[in-house]
Amino acid sequence: MPSFKSDGVELAYDDIAPPGHRDTVLLIHGFASNRYEGWRRTGWYSAFERRGSRVIALDMRGHGESGKPHDAQAYGRARLAADVIGLIDHLGVQGCTLLGYSMGAHVALNVALEAPDRLGKLICGGIGGRLLEPESPSPLAEALPAAMLAEDPETIEDPMARSFRHFADEQxxxxxxxxxFLAARAAPFEAADLAGVRSPALVFAGARDELAGDPQALASALFDARAVVVPGCDHFSAIPHALTKGAVFDFQDGLLDEPEPDAWR
Known part of the structure; x- marks a missing residue:
């Protein structure tokens, strides 16, 4: 298992490079997941391999085989982005496509803002217009930290928080x-800040993803972005779906429509 240190925390990653690979994709998983569950088991490793892409995927701090600090100060927004930038620099990668899902998409946006010279394209899944809503704790945001520490997960009343806890236990x-990680809650992104993301971008979410909201609302806040709604999928089922992979590959190959002019900033 390869690893590197970022701010004293050991971070595990995979780096799979087919001979003569056509491009490089760096994958960032969601909360309570890891590189194996989020990307390998769901078929993304093999799908990219068939395309001839180099695949890099890390376990974010606090997850998988990476270091797991118990101090909320270790999980700030800038720190998480620095971990990804550190891996890019550690491997000497330039111009990679960055693909993040849910929490990983939040991190990917920060990387795009902090280190635009390291990226080619940007793909953000499992997020949408709710990212831009004014700061007000949602029922899930309030319930999730306690759900992680509940002695008996069956006592968790919020169904989504209970699902995340079961998922974390399974992993x-x-x-x-x-x-x-949750205690280091960051303020919402501002649309004015996101306009500074200049990488060509794709935003996607399942049609039934109540956590994400409308992906077009977020795409419209970016400089050069397209939005895709994955039919029939919720927050958990969109990531392994073949339609999601198709949308991502079409975007990478330049086959998706250009964004409408009024979406450009």
Whole structure:
């Protein structure tokens, strides 16, 4: 298992490069997931391999085989972006496509803002217009930290928080680390800030993804972005779906329509 240190935390990653690879994709998983569950088991590793792409995927701090601090200060927005930038620099990669899902998409947006010279294209999944809503704790945001620390997950009343806890337990994740991760809650993105994301971007979300909201609302806040709604999918089922992979590959190959002029900033 290859790894590198970022701010003293050991971060595990995979780097799979077919001979003569056509491009490089760096994958960032969602909350309570890891590189194996989020990308390998769901078929993304093999799908990119068939395309001849180099695949890099890391376990974010607090997840998988990476270090798991129990201090919320270890999980700030800038720190998470620096981990990804550190891996890009560690491997000497330039112009990679960055693909993040849910929490990973938040991190990907920050990387695009902090280090635009490291990226080619940007793909953000499992997020949408709700990213831009004024700061007000949602029921899930309030319930999730306590859900990670509940002695009996069956006592968790919020159904989505209970689903995340069951998912974390299935992955054998460190619940105290996940609770610390959540305690470092960041303020919402501002549309004016996101206009500074200049990489060509794709935003996608399942049609039934109540956590994400409308992907077009977020795409319209970016300089050069397209939006795709994956039919029939919710927050959890969109990531393994073949239609999601098709949309991502069409975007990479330049086959999606250009964004409408009024979406440009």
């Amino acid at each position: 054998g994740e460190d619940l105290k680390a996940l609770a610390a």
